[in-house]
Amino acid sequence: MPIEADKSLKHLNTFGIDCKARRFVTIKTKEDLKAVLATEKDKPLFILGGGSNMLLTKDIDALVLHIDLKGISVVSENESEVIIEAQAGENWHQLVQYCLKQDWGGIENLSLIPGNVGAAPIQNIGAYGVELQDVFVSCEALHIVTQEEKRFFRPDCQFGYRESIFKKEAKGAYIITSVQLRLSKKEHLLHMHYGALQKELKERGLENPTIQDIAETVIQIRKSKLPDPNQLGNSGSFFKNPVIDLDTFQSVIKAHPEAPFYEVSATEYKIPAGWLIEKAGYKGRRFGDAGVHDKQALVLVNHGNATGKELWELALRIQQTVKDQFGIFISPEVNVY
Ligand code: EPU
Numbered sequence: 183m184p185i186e187a188d189k190s191l192k193h194l195n196t197f198g199i200d201c202k203a204r205r206f207v208t209i210k211t212k213e214d215l216k217a218v219l220a221t222e223k224d225k226p227l228f229i230l231g232g233g234s235n236m237l238l239t240k241d242i243d244a245l246v247l248h249i250d251l252k253g254i255s256v257v258s259e260n261e262s263e264v265i266i267e268a269q270a271g272e273n274w275h276q277l278v279q280y281c282l283k284q285d286w287g288g289i290e291n292l293s294l295i296p297g298n299v300g301a302a303p304i305q306n307i308g309a310y311g312v313e314l315q316d317v318f319v320s321c322e323a324l325h326i327v328t329q330e331e332k333r334f335f336r337p338d339c340q341f342g343y344r345e346s347i348f349k350k351e352a353k354g355a356y357i358i359t360s361v362q363l364r365l366s367k368k369e370h371l372l373h374m375h376y377g378a379l380q381k382e383l384k385e386r387g388l389e390n391p392t393i394q395d396i397a398e399t400v401i402q403i404r405k406s407k408l409p410d411p412n413q414l415g416n417s418g419s420f421f422k423n424p425v426i427d428l429d430t431f432q433s434v435i436k437a438h439p440e441a442p443f444y445e446v447s448a449t450e451y452k453i454p455a456g457w458l459i460e461k462a463g464y465k466g467r468r469f470g471d472a473g474v475h476d477k478q479a480l481v482l483v484n485h486g487n488a489t490g491k492e493l494w495e496l497a498l499r500i501q502q503t504v505k506d507q508f509g510i511f512i513s514p515e516v517n518v519y
Pocket of ligand 1: 308309310311376378407408417420421422423442455456460465477478479480515
């Protein structure tokens with residue numbers, strides 16, 4: 183495994199930020215991973231997957247491990263369902279496409295989410311009414327210090343909205359090497375209740391859609407709102423949708439009866455951060471090459487040569503304006519380094 187020095191990460195993060203890794207190694211097998219950890223575990227390490235959920239604000243003064251483990255296999259199956267295992271370095275969307283080709287259902291709503299399989303459990307990826315936890319069986323992870331392999335089953339992962347144990351007490355402790363999912367082979371349970379999806383299916387006249395129809399519709403909606411990282415650097419939603427208490431919710435609705443919201447519980451509501459950011463006047467704005475997407479204000483974009491610092495300054499400015507205007511704190515969804 184050759185270790186490269188001063189490697190540019192521009193093409194390895196979807197924001198397209200030109201930061202460097204002081205040392206960099208691509209990991210193709212679990213054996214290689216164990217070997218690297220055995221010699222490097224006491225030195226600073228940085229785990230890089232698909233680079234789709236991070237903002238680099240400085241060069242990485244560590245050994246960057248680019249996890250490139252590949253493979254999709256069937257663990258077990260019966261007449262109605264299949265359990266598959268995908269290695270951490272598989273591209274998430276390619277996995278979804280592979281499953282759709284076999285007519286395996288469960289992750290069609292999660293089409294076109296950028297990033298790799300290994301990162302999916304960390305933030306419990308979700309879109310259009312489905313979250314990874316709905317199909318998740320387990321993942322295998324390697325402890326960085328002890329190099330012990332551990333299997334995390336669904337309850338172990340403490341999944342929540344864009345949350346898991348890997349963002350909390352196990353943060354930075356493990357490298358996820360593979361993920362197992364339970365998918366349906368027939369009588370697929372379709373998730374069509376998400377507003378934008380329901381509307382688009384209706385417009386397309388798809389009353390009894392297949393899982394492939396749902397995937398195509400989701401892809402269409404995403405393409406119309408979310409920029410393609412190959413054309414415009416971005417990291418999907420930059421902020422999480424904030425969960426607010428009843429008092430705050432009532433004051434927002436009083437001032438803006440048109441505000442979209444979701445009820446989380448009797449005392450908690452979620453207001454789309456994209457709506458708050460748009461109301462705060464940032465949608466489509468640009469400060470140098472750092473900007474806010476013109477079709478979805480939740481997405482920060484790199485118009486060319488923005489630095490991570492410039493994007494982070496913009497994020498902080500947005501956060502402050504939303505706080506001043508609505509009394510609501512929006513926290514980043516992406517990992518900022
Ligand atoms: N909205 C605005 N202005 C905007 C953006 C949104 O008013 O600029 C309003 C929309 O009109 C709608 C509501 O906010 O009423 C929700 O918008 P949307 O359906 O686009 O979803 P979202 O809540 O903004 C979340 C996820 C997305 C996911 C979509 C669909 C988070 C942080 N983001 O966005 O996930 O694709 O729902 O399920 O939860 C990602 O995580 O990277 C991501 C793209």
